[in-house]
Amino acid sequence: MNKTITISPFSRIEGDLEVKVELESGKITNAYTSGIMFRGFERILKGRDPMDSLVFTCRICGLCGISHSTASSSALKEAYKAEMPPNAYFVRNILLAIENIANHLTQIYMFFMVDFLNKKYKNEPYYDIIVRRFTPFTGESQKKVIQVRKKILEIMGIIGGKWPNSLVIQPGGVTKTLNLSEIGSCFGILNEIRDFFEKTLLGCPIESWLENKSFNDIEKWMDDEENAKSDLGMFINFGSKIGLAKIGAGSEKLLSCGAYDEPDGTFWLKGGLYNGSWFPFEQIKVEEHISYSWYKGYDGGIHPSKGITEPDTQKENAYSWSKSPRYNNEVIELGPLARMIVGNDPLALDVFQKVGSSVFTRQLMRIHETIKLVGKIKDWLDSIDPESPFYIKHHKLKECNGIGLVEAARGMLGHWICVKDNRIFNYQIITPTTWNFSPRDSAGNPGVLEKSLTGLEIEDSENPVEMYHVIRSFDPCMACTVHAARGTKNDASFSLPI
Amino acid sequence: MHNLLWLKSGCCGGDSISLLNLDQPDLYTALKMLDIKVDWFPSLSFESDKDVHDILNKIVRGEKKLEFLMVEGAVCDEDDEKTNYVTFCGHSMKYWIVELAKKSSYTIAVGTCASFGGIMATGSENINWMGLQYLMKKHGGILGTNYRSSSGFPVINIAGCPAHPDWIIGTLDFITKGKFTAENLDKYQRPDLFYSKLAHHACPRNEYYEFKASAEEYGQQGCLFENLGCKATQCESDCNERLWLGRTGSCTRGGFPCISCTSPVFPDGFLPFFETQKIEDIPTTLPLDVPKAWYVGISGMAKLACPKRLAVNAVSFKKVDVEEGKTE
Numbered sequence: 001m002n003k004t005i006t007i008s009p010f011s012r013i014e015g016d017l018e019v020k021v022e023l024e025s026g027k028i029t030n031a032y033t034s035g036i037m038f039r040g041f042e043r044i045l046k047g048r049d050p051m052d053s054l055v056f057t058c059r060i061c062g063l064c065g066i067s068h069s070t071a072s073s074s075a076l077k078e079a080y081k082a083e084m085p086p087n088a089y090f091v092r093n094i095l096l097a098i099e100n101i102a103n104h105l106t107q108i109y110m111f112f113m114v115d116f117l118n119k120k121y122k123n124e125p126y127y128d129i130i131v132r133r134f135t136p137f138t139g140e141s142q143k144k145v146i147q148v149r150k151k152i153l154e155i156m157g158i159i160g161g162k163w164p165n166s167l168v169i170q171p172g173g174v175t176k177t178l179n180l181s182e183i184g185s186c187f188g189i190l191n192e193i194r195d196f197f198e199k200t201l202l203g204c205p206i207e208s209w210l211e212n213k214s215f216n217d218i219e220k221w222m223d224d225e226e227n228a229k230s231d232l233g234m235f236i237n238f239g240s241k242i243g244l245a246k247i248g249a250g251s252e253k254l255l256s257c258g259a260y261d262e263p264d265g266t267f268w269l270k271g272g273l274y275n276g277s278w279f280p281f282e283q284i285k286v287e288e289h290i291s292y293s294w295y296k297g298y299d300g301g302i303h304p305s306k307g308i309t310e311p312d313t314q315k316e317n318a319y320s321w322s323k324s325p326r327y328n329n330e331v332i333e334l335g336p337l338a339r340m341i342v343g344n345d346p347l348a349l350d351v352f353q354k355v356g357s358s359v360f361t362r363q364l365m366r367i368h369e370t371i372k373l374v375g376k377i378k379d380w381l382d383s384i385d386p387e388s389p390f391y392i393k394h395h396k397l398k399e400c401n402g403i404g405l406v407e408a409a410r411g412m413l414g415h416w417i418c419v420k421d422n423r424i425f426n427y428q429i430i431t432p433t434t435w436n437f438s439p440r441d442s443a444g445n446p447g448v449l450e451k452s453l454t455g456l457e458i459e460d461s462e463n464p465v466e467m468y469h470v471i472r473s474f475d476p477c478m479a480c481t482v483h484a485a486r487g488t489k490n491d492a493s494f495s496l497p498i
Numbered sequence: 499m500h501n502l503l504w505l506k507s508g509c510c511g512g513d514s515i516s517l518l519n520l521d522q523p524d525l526y527t528a529l530k531m532l533d534i535k536v537d538w539f540p541s542l543s544f545e546s547d548k549d550v551h552d553i554l555n556k557i558v559r560g561e562k563k564l565e566f567l568m569v570e571g572a573v574c575d576e577d578d579e580k581t582n583y584v585t586f587c588g589h590s591m592k593y594w595i596v597e598l599a600k601k602s603s604y605t606i607a608v609g610t611c612a613s614f615g616g617i618m619a620t621g622s623e624n625i626n627w628m629g630l631q632y633l634m635k636k637h638g639g640i641l642g643t644n645y646r647s648s649s650g651f652p653v654i655n656i657a658g659c660p661a662h663p664d665w666i667i668g669t670l671d672f673i674t675k676g677k678f679t680a681e682n683l684d685k686y687q688r689p690d691l692f693y694s695k696l697a698h699h700a701c702p703r704n705e706y707y708e709f710k711a712s713a714e715e716y717g718q719q720g721c722l723f724e725n726l727g728c729k730a731t732q733c734e735s736d737c738n739e740r741l742w743l744g745r746t747g748s749c750t751r752g753g754f755p756c757i758s759c760t761s762p763v764f765p766d767g768f769l770p771f772f773e774t775q776k777i778e779d780i781p782t783t784l785p786l787d788v789p790k791a792w793y794v795g796i797s798g799m800a801k802l803a804c805p806k807r808l809a810v811n812a813v814s815f816k817k818v819d820v821e822e823g824k825t826e
Contacts, residue, residue, distance in 0.1 A: 164510070
């Protein structure tokens with residue numbers, strides 16, 4: 001018996017997403033993901049003053065503006081041959097860390113955990129605890145997380161002025177000069193939020209969790225009653241019980257461009273391609289395909305520095321405005337899981353080996369990264385020297401090119417700028433969600449999520465909660481999928497008979 | 499109990515995120531206090547798919563009341579039968595907004611895109627993005643100039659990129675207390691409670707502003723108005739009094755220029771963003787709260803009277819101690 005499920009709108013993600021799958025005997029045979037909105041920032045940017053990109057690109061996404069700011073200022077920094085003082089690197093890392101923690105907390109609590117309330121699980125043990133803690137708006141943990149989220153964003157306020165849409169990050173550094181008192185307040189806030197992480201999320205000190213280096217260590221950690229009762233403990237227990245470790249395998253090839261760069265050019269989380277072993281990341285191998293996207297102008301893949309964004313609404317077989325980025329022609333997964341594996345985190349490597357790529361692994365690594373970041377910010381705060389500058393003035397160049405790459409919460413974000421006669425001649429953006437949620441490429445290979453959904457068994461096509469887990473584990477940010485997509489109104493003509 | 503529906507059209511989601519940052523009290527406490535039930539909010543609600551269609555259809559058919567229709571993002575003026583740049587529940591977003599706005603007691607545009615078109619309405623060829631009742635300063639928008647919600651109000655614009663969470667919840671508070679009248683809307687239909695000040699008011703750099711002690715590059719302590727493009731003297735908002743993110747910051751406190759994001763002509767009315775255009779030595783972007791001739795006269799004198807302490811610190815990234823009472 002064949003059946004098509006289309007879920008639209010898909011709530012509790014960022015932006016608008018439509019997912020369509022074809023089912024055969026309860027198993028997904030084909031999946032198609034589309035955004036349902038066209039925004040087209042690259043076309044808006046053409047012909048503008050290059051500095052305008054700082055104002056426009058952070059407004060692509062209300063969740064990851066600091067990442068877009070970092071990418072666009074880095075692209076301009078390279079283009080204008082600007083220099084940043086050491087303080088600016090530390091401050092930028094703190095801002096990125098705060099934004100990523102805020103994003104992860106939102107995804108973990110407000111988007112992902114809520115699916116545990118699904119009626120399919122109402123007879124599972126602990127369901128009553130799940131309802132009590134994770135019900136939207138009223139759950140015990142939800143109420144705590146909205147508090148801790150805004151508390152940690154106070155560091156963003158002290159440094160970045162406001163958020164979303166701060167302009168604190170510039171090609172020559174950061175516009176905010178921090179004094180000792182402000183640094184002290186940031187330390188204070190970090191200490192205040194520990195309470196949430198240690199009592200609610202973990203049930204143990206942050207440092208104790210970070211001692212876990214293997215799957216075995218986690219099993220031992222779960223033997224402690226306080227840990228098992230915590231929100232993370234509940235995720236591990238309940239998540240395993242409902243089979244999250246068995247669904248949602250992504251790509252075996254994982255990519256990170258390197259996260260949190262230090263003044264000496266090294267990264268706190270190093271970048272590269274992981275494919276069973278590690279290879280250096282070479283941005284020149286990034287290409288975008290448009291065979292199944294509503295674009296025209298070329299066949300196969302082309303590098304974003306030469307990217308073309310020419311809409312073609314009538315294109316046959318196309319089903320998304322999202323392009324298909326590929327690395328060395330291969331389908332690549334990005335995100336916290338990739339960052340942890342590529343960055344050689346022992347816990348991530350062991351869980352990846354024992355459990356494999358799955359919803360469980362992906363989600364556990366997002367939580368793990370959040371905890372690591374909370375522990376790390378103090379080092380960058382400590383490195384700031386308030387007696388030294390935070391910004392170095394730069395000049396504008398008439399003709400230049402630049403690339404800005406950064407690890408946003410959901411994975412690698414890239415901006416490519418080409419300046420001619422003091423104006424933006426071409427600006428191309430590839431967001432992480434474009435990678436993970438891409439349509440098929442010119443060779444017909446499905447994107448990561450499409451592949452991840454294929455083969456998934458759906459118990460009840462009226463309540464495809466299994467799909468919800470898989471999709472939300474990738475934390476889609478459709479606002480960011482700026483090439484975006486046009487929804488097809490005539491979905492019915494596409495559906496197969498039930 | 500009141501009810502609320504939040505729709506996202508052409509947007510970045512920044513206003514939803516900003517709402518989550520609400521402080522004093524937090525969002526969940528505020529909703530409880532205001533006795534507002536959220537029927538659907540895309541980022542937070544449990545419901546997806548058919549459940550959402552049901553909610554919308556019930557409202558449109560008149561089987562369910564709708565008090566607050568909140569729209570985030572610009573709306574595309576498109577034919578429901580043809581190309582849909584923003585589709586939602588089987589229709590264009592425009593279709594839903596027009597239909598739901600016929601039923602809502604209050605229709606509220608959240609953010610500059612929904613209010614005036616904002617970033618989305620900038621340079622978009624062939625795509626007619628606009629706000630609910632404005633396209634920049636031009637009245638009309640998606641709902642038309644005669645539109646009134648069932649309570650008799652035009653669209654209430656909570657401009658800002660993003661809107662401050664206090665402005666959103668504060669407006670709802672104002673309305674639910676029964677104290678909100680048409681008199682409380684300014685010339686662009688923004689609640690005057692939040693938009694009758696300038697972002698410049700209470701800026702900690704005001705002492706530098708008064709004596710025209712200006713920063714020459716970012717990172718310095720001086721005023722950002724004269725050289726670095728700050729539009730806070732033109733921006734109608736209470737940002738520097740209210741402050742953001744737990745009352746910790748503002749644009750100018752972060753050291754970067756205000757770009758007047760609450761204005762109907764944001765962003766392109768405020769170019770260039772990072773430098774100040776001048777005729778001779780006089781900025782073309784003169785303050786809204788001082789007569790222009792006076793400003794020109796006073797600023798020349800103020801510069802002459804500038805204490806050395808300010809002149810030196812204006813171009814320093816850190817505080818320098820200078821003997822008091824001396825002028826440059």
